[in-house]
Amino acid sequence: MFVSLLCLVASAATAAIASPLAHPRAVVARNSTSIDSCPGYNVYNIVKTNSSLTADLKLAGPACNVFGKDLDALTLLVEYQTIYQVQESVLPRPNNDAVEASGAALEFDLTEKPFSFQVKRKDSGKILFDTSGPGGTLIFESQYVRLRTQLPQNPSLYGLGEHSDSFQLETHRYTRTLWNAESPFIPDHANLYGSHPMYFDHRGGNGTHGVFLLNSNGMDINIDNPSSGTFLEYNTLGGVIDLYIVAGPGPVDVNKQYAEIVGLPAMQPYWTFGFHQCKYGYNDTLDVAEVIANYSTAKIPLEVMWTDINYMDKRQDFTTDPQRFKMGMMRELVDVLHSRNQRYILILDPGIHMVSGLDSYKRGVNQDVFLKTANNATYEAVAWPGVVAYPDWFAPNTEKWWTDELGRAFDPDTGVDIDGVWVDMNEASNFCPDVTCVPEVFASQNDIPPAPAQAPRNDTGRIIPGFPKDFQPQSKRDSGDSMKGLNGRNLLLPPYGIHNHQGDISNRAIWTNISNYDGTVQYDTHNFYGTMMAYTSRTAMLARRPSKRPFVLTRSTFAGAGRKVAHWFGDNASEWKHYRITIQQMLTFASLHQMPMVGSDVCGFNENTNEELCARWAMLGAFQPFYRNHADITAAKQEFYLWPIVTAAAKKAIDVRYKLADYIYTALYRQTQNGTPLVSPLFFAYPNDSNTFGIQTQWLYGPGLLVSPVMDENSTSVSIYLPDDIWYDYWTGKAIRGHGKSITLNNVELTDIPLHIKGGSIIVQRAFSAMTLDEVRKQDFNITVAPGLDGTARGSLYVDDGESLVQDPILDLEFYYDGQSLFADGILPATAMQIMNVQVLDPQSAGGAGDKRALSVDGPWELSEGFKWSL
Ligand SMILES: *[C@@H]1O[C@H](CO)[C@@H](O)[C@H](O)[C@H]1NC(C)=O
Numbered sequence: 001m002f003v004s005l006l007c008l009v010a011s012a013a014t015a016a017i018a019s020p021l022a023h024p025r026a027v028v029a030r031n032s033t034s035i036d037s038c039p040g041y042n043v044y045n046i047v048k049t050n051s052s053l054t055a056d057l058k059l060a061g062p063a064c065n066v067f068g069k070d071l072d073a074l075t076l077l078v079e080y081q082t083i084y085q086v087q088e089s090v091l092p093r094p095n096n097d098a099v100e101a102s103g104a105a106l107e108f109d110l111t112e113k114p115f116s117f118q119v120k121r122k123d124s125g126k127i128l129f130d131t132s133g134p135g136g137t138l139i140f141e142s143q144y145v146r147l148r149t150q151l152p153q154n155p156s157l158y159g160l161g162e163h164s165d166s167f168q169l170e171t172h173r174y175t176r177t178l179w180n181a182e183s184p185f186i187p188d189h190a191n192l193y194g195s196h197p198m199y200f201d202h203r204g205g206n207g208t209h210g211v212f213l214l215n216s217n218g219m220d221i222n223i224d225n226p227s228s229g230t231f232l233e234y235n236t237l238g239g240v241i242d243l244y245i246v247a248g249p250g251p252v253d254v255n256k257q258y259a260e261i262v263g264l265p266a267m268q269p270y271w272t273f274g275f276h277q278c279k280y281g282y283n284d285t286l287d288v289a290e291v292i293a294n295y296s297t298a299k300i301p302l303e304v305m306w307t308d309i310n311y312m313d314k315r316q317d318f319t320t321d322p323q324r325f326k327m328g329m330m331r332e333l334v335d336v337l338h339s340r341n342q343r344y345i346l347i348l349d350p351g352i353h354m355v356s357g358l359d360s361y362k363r364g365v366n367q368d369v370f371l372k373t374a375n376n377a378t379y380e381a382v383a384w385p386g387v388v389a390y391p392d393w394f395a396p397n398t399e400k401w402w403t404d405e406l407g408r409a410f411d412p413d414t415g416v417d418i419d420g421v422w423v424d425m426n427e428a429s430n431f432c433p434d435v436t437c438v439p440e441v442f443a444s445q446n447d448i449p450p451a452p453a454q455a456p457r458n459d460t461g462r463i464i465p466g467f468p469k470d471f472q473p474q475s476k477r478d479s480g481d482s483m484k485g486l487n488g489r490n491l492l493l494p495p496y497g498i499h500n501h502q503g504d505i506s507n508r509a510i511w512t513n514i515s516n517y518d519g520t521v522q523y524d525t526h527n528f529y530g531t532m533m534a535y536t537s538r539t540a541m542l543a544r545r546p547s548k549r550p551f552v553l554t555r556s557t558f559a560g561a562g563r564k565v566a567h568w569f570g571d572n573a574s575e576w577k578h579y580r581i582t583i584q585q586m587l588t589f590a591s592l593h594q595m596p597m598v599g600s601d602v603c604g605f606n607e608n609t610n611e612e613l614c615a616r617w618a619m620l621g622a623f624q625p626f627y628r629n630h631a632d633i634t635a636a637k638q639e640f641y642l643w644p645i646v647t648a649a650a651k652k653a654i655d656v657r658y659k660l661a662d663y664i665y666t667a668l669y670r671q672t673q674n675g676t677p678l679v680s681p682l683f684f685a686y687p688n689d690s691n692t693f694g695i696q697t698q699w700l701y702g703p704g705l706l707v708s709p710v711m712d713e714n715s716t717s718v719s720i721y722l723p724d725d726i727w728y729d730y731w732t733g734k735a736i737r738g739h740g741k742s743i744t745l746n747n748v749e750l751t752d753i754p755l756h757i758k759g760g761s762i763i764v765q766r767a768f769s770a771m772t773l774d775e776v777r778k779q780d781f782n783i784t785v786a787p788g789l790d791g792t793a794r795g796s797l798y799v800d801d802g803e804s805l806v807q808d809p810i811l812d813l814e815f816y817y818d819g820q821s822l823f824a825d826g827i828l829p830a831t832a833m834q835i836m837n838v839q840v841l842d843p844q845s846a847g848g849a850g851d852k853r854a855l856s857v858d859g860p861w862e863l864s865e866g867f868k869w870s871l
Pocket residue numbers: 031033034064066
């Protein structure tokens with residue numbers, strides 16, 4: 001058996017161990033006696049070149065065969081790269097631009113007997129990855145691979161998403177399990193919907209590095225700090241271990257280097273920064289229309305309306321309920337939205353109802369797109385519509401079939417002309433609890449699908465302002481409408497059981513013994529099933545509107561998914577704990593995993609929310625990249641307009657969010673170009689300030705705005721940390737000298753959220769907000785200069801048409817303030833764009849009515865023929 005260990009080093013380094021394959025979970029206690037007796041490997045035939053090292057590894061003693069069969073020979077490959085066996089189609093590898101070892105920032109040291117290795121910083125000799133410690137013996141079996149690195153005593157580790165644990169990871173008896181799973185109520189200390197085997201190790205002044213294990217198998221990553229020393233240990237169910245170590249040295253450098261491995265994130269349409277409204281349980285088009293109308297009446301901007309599975313006929317993909325969501329009315333609904341520059345998004349699930357009357361299913365069978373059992377029958381499972389078949393994203397016709405189905409159902413001329421698509425349940429979630437389930441029996445015993453709650457109705461009995469007569473009382477109905485894995489593995493119950501919160505690895509999932517078209521098995525590819533669905537949906541959306549950026553929101557993700565799609569954090573609950581957790585979830589994905597367009601269900605998905613929680617959440621969510629209110633069918637309605645305080649909070653927060661739309665859009669654009677995250681934890685900006693390392697209640701929205709929401713129920717105060725720097729209250733302009741201490745802010749009412757501009761920033765905003773982002777884009781700009789401790793400030797602004805896939809920027813400027821003059825440098829707009837006002841904040845300002853700004857001067861000034869502005 002061939003296995004490679006690859007270690008890329010340089011300005012960044014990568015170590016990779018390629019091993020065989022995978023495994024899911026059975027609860028099997030680890031055989032600690034025999035684990036400790038595992039012999040490890042000895043190293044032979046070392047061949048060094050200027051840019052690489054290869055060697056053979058042979059088992060150093062009798063096999064222990066604890067969780068599978070030990071592989072007796074491995075191959076080691078170490079490469080030094082400038083930066084720099086999941087299928088290449090899922091995650092293309094970076095180019096092997098090997099550089100000379102002498103030019104690398106990292107150094108790889110090998111111990112031959114028994115095999116272990118260390119990766120060090122060449123300049124300081126500091127060890128970043130070290131398998132030579134206690135318990136570090138490499139174990140490499142057919143269904144189990146163990147690799148352990150020693151860590152400093154109290155490490156600051158981050159990442160390993162998706163989880164709902166602390167942002168800075170625990171270090172005592174902590175396990176992160178990676179196995180994509182249906183995870184209602186996002187339990188803590190559990191595997192959730194996505195797998196990102198990447199962590200940041202932040203060592204303050206000693207630098208930050210990142211470690212990415214490119215492996216899609218189920219795994220437990222253990223972190224512990226026994227007296228023999230702190231360690232991080234991978235326990236995978238197999239797979240190729242491709243280990244990349246990136247050298248930083250700063251946190252943002254690690255980000256950029258990680259992006260060189262998994263790819264830069266996709267640019268999203270400008271409108272996706274608008275406010276989104278959804279609920280599972282909107283009963284019919286009348287309900288949906290009335291929500292839209294009620295937002296208008298309440299004068300709360302609504303950018304995008306969504307509908308969950310209720311729109312489907314008996315929950316079947318690519319259908320609409322002929323009585324409740326009639327095609328004619330759906331088309332009218334979309335026309336109304338589009339005429340007001342609002343948008344519409346619908347959900348799709350992977351499971352296709354297995355009934356002969358369903359055209360999408362028939363076409364899928366004809367084109368052979370579904371996963372198969374061992375005897376070549378369609379693999380059956382249970383999901384929303386009942387017994388379903390799952391698309392095999394590896395089969396040659398699946399992408400075309402999916403693209404055609406989407407194109408047909410969402411045809412602008414005959415279907416629902418959606419603006420984005422939402423893919424859910426794609427872990428893939430299977431209602432069948434385990435492999436003893438008989439799908440037909442399970443579906444019928446559990447009444448799946450149930451009849452819709454709402455009897456068909458012709459109108460609500462109320463006028464719905466702004467909608468055609470079909471939506472109004474007494475209206476007449478419109479009739480219109482090859483790395484295949486090792487043999488001999490137990491693909492259902494591998495001997496090593498990862499800590500999957502669903503139990504065995506096939507529980508509530510596509511069974512892991514099912515083969516894909518390319519001969520690989522779900523055991524190995526499970527963790528990116530949903531990512532493939534999302535990618536294929538992106539391709540399908542692109543086919544509908546070839547020149548426009550597709551927007552695809554997915555629940556399930558794998559490393560690198562940010563290249564193409566956006567993510568929300570799944571089925572949280574209307575609880576204060578989950579309100580707080582959204583911050584660490586956002587930071588883990590947007591700041592560490594190169595998935596910038598993320599957010600949680602605002603006000604909470606499961607359970608009933610309340611006015612206070614929803615008001616606070618409406619404000620917090622407005623400063624996260626993806627901002628959507630969404631609730632479960634069993635939860636009470638929670639649209640912002642339902643409570644006066646929530647209405648006021650949402651209006652105020654959306655007003656600022658929209659003025660800042662170009663500022664955050666610029667930050668997203670920068671991330672798509674070079675990996676600098678659009679939001680970041682405080683330690684990214686203050687890497688030497690150890691007080692910032694554990695902060696998960698505040699974050700930087702864009703490069704220069706610190707967000708510090710109230711964290712607790714019944715509270716109007718919040719303790720915020722201000723690093724040693726000058727800060728300015730966004731709302732009043734008042735300067736606050738931060739001293740690297742926490743201060744308490746009081747009287748933070750339900751319609752308030754503390755925002756502070758970081759000294760040294762220039763923030764370019766739209767002068768005024770509006771009801772839609774299309775209108776916001778027509779406003780002039782205001783520039784706020786917030787001088788830093790040295791009196792200077794910087795900022796930037798990028799503007800394009802907001803939706804074309806490929807285009808030249810309309811404007812791309814860097815702003816610089818030297819204490820006297822403000823300069824803009826870069827690509828100036830060809831068409832007229834105006835600056836309405838420039839404000840230079842005063843580091844001495846005490847705030848208050850008479851003393852708000854050192855200087856505020858109204859223009860306008862044209863940006864078109866160059867811009868220099870002096871005090
Ligand atoms: C545990 O390891 C011992 C020693 O190698 C072996 O005899 C025993 O069968 C193992 N037990 C299990 C459950 O694998």
